[in-house]
Amino acid sequence: MLKKADIVLLILLLLLSLLPLFPWGLPPSACYAEIRLDGQILEKIPLTGQQGVQERPLTITQAGAQHHYLIRIEQDTIAVITADCPDKICVKTGSISKPGEIIACLPHKLIIEIKTAQ
Numbered sequence: 762m763l764k765k766a767d768i769v770l771l772i773l774l775l776l777l778s779l780l781p782l783f784p785w786g787l788p789p790s791a792c793y794a795e796i797r798l799d800g801q802i803l804e805k806i807p808l809t810g811q812q813g814v815q816e817r818p819l820t821i822t823q824a825g826a827q828h829h830y831l832i833r834i835e836q837d838t839i840a841v842i843t844a845d846c847p848d849k850i851c852v853k854t855g856s857i858s859k860p861g862e863i864i865a866c867l868p869h870k871l872i873i874e875i876k877t878a879q
């Protein structure tokens with residue numbers, strides 16, 4: 762048999778478990794995409810507040826060979842649309858928008874990672 766104190770405790774625990782779901786009025790952090798080749802930063806592209814669709818060709822030269830990518834930036838997201846790598850995992854990854862998410866092209870050592878400006 763539950764007593765009043767047990768019911769109050771259960772309700773309190775239920776409410777506390779829901780706290781992480783509520784936004785706390787923190788301003789959203791500005792995000793940008795960092796494009797790295799073999800660990801070196803090639804470019805930083807701001808994503809927060811991005812309007813419209815922007816497509817950028819990216820050509821990298823590695824070991825005397827050129828590799829071509831087409832990158833699409835659209836409404837706070839970034840994606841690799843076309844690539845000349847053999848497995849196309851970077852294209853299959855799709856668009857990313859959250860800090861910590863990455864797009865990787867391992868054959869060419871290209872990494873695109875979402876980061877927050879702090």
